Amino acid sequence: MTQLEHRYATRNVPRYTSYPTAPHFHAGIDGEAYAGWLAGLDSSHDLSLYLHVPYCRQICHYCGCNTKGARKDAPVIAYARTLLAEIDLVVKHLGKGRNVAHIHWGGGTPSLLPADSFLRIVKRLRGNFTFKESLEHAIELDPRTVTEELADRLAAAGVNRASLGVQDFDAGVQMAIGRHQPFSVVERSVEALRKAGIDQINFDLMYGLPHQTRETILHTVELTRLLSPGRVALFGYAHVPWMKKHQRLIDEAALPGAKARIELADSARAALLDAGYEAIGLDHFALADDSMAIALHDGTLRRNFQGYTTDTAGALIGFGSSSIGFLPQGYVQNAPDVGTWTRQVNSDRLPIAKGIALSSDDRARAEIIExxxxxxxxxxxxxxxxxxxxxxxxxxxxxxxxxxxxxxLATTDGMRVHISEAGRPYVRVAAATFDAYLARGAARHSVAV
Structure with a gap:
């Protein structure tokens, strides 16, 4: 690694899926404030809905999501009942019939919702919102849980995009991260989804995992190419055991160092480009006919809590524990633990734990960073x-x-900033220079590459 690469790649900076970033949300924004924001939302705004299901059958060692293990269906069914109640509660303040342009199910593993629970939630959404004809209805899936029955159910409910958590196809890497998932399992998942008519498919891959080498990550990209997902997200593994204690199960000695992380990222990126994908921002790739590649070229590409997105809705309504919402007035986040979230919803209170109201300076810096x-x-x-x-x-x-x-790594022309090709891997560092909050808090972030 050159001195230059080391100076930028090892800096700890936010991922900037929002601005201000979540560590700067505060308890001064509560359910009462959110109720006012919902009631004041311009009815002409299209909405995006996010539903968080914080359960997995088991927790992978690398996981940075807000989720927990659930070997039985009972807690998931109970959670679904509270989701239904939260939808009703939000609609009471927002009003019925608002246009919805995007729906995204995240987790966790949202497909763990039993069929009856999942379909009841979709029916409740349809009964309270107006789904646009162009609606993108996406769900995050664990390939190990995808069956033809599940794929048919999702398609019948209107799901038209699926994001599969692949991470890496190498058996040794999978063992080190606690996720045994052979290529054949992912292949069958893709086949089942396409057979059901869900042909918009994303893969999530990761670099920086234990025991990854240039050869293993290139093999992962080659197998990805064979299955031809329309989009690929290539995320750097964020080792934050002070936040996610299960990450202590990962042998830190097996993690690639800063130089190796850059080589892994560069190798995977080059292989994806060679396979016909176009680079989208910092860590996404898309085939030319995918809507994300189109959004890049027509200037409508955006960034939110799912990363790069084609979602241009004017407000994002979050449902479920820990989910984050965005309205023109600011950000809100639900109570992170299921118990508190459930108690507040059952008490007919919007379950907001914290948030932040945006100033003009915040909005300007958010636009600059985006x-x-x-x-x-x-x-x-x-x-x-x-x-x-x-x-x-x-x-x-x-x-x-x-x-x-x-x-x-960058150029300036008058008051305009342009990040050069060489500087693009470090764009988070450039964004951080416009972050007025960064020096105020002690939040720890992942490295830039």
Missing amino acids: RLMTVYEADIGAIARKHGLDFAGFAESFGQIGEMVADG
């Missing part, structure tokens, strides 16, 4: 004026980009 993260450039002056602000308020942040300019 532009840098999606299209690698931002006109700071124009964005400041759009939000009724003066460039002077961003001059210090703009000046900090000078380090990357001097290193050939």
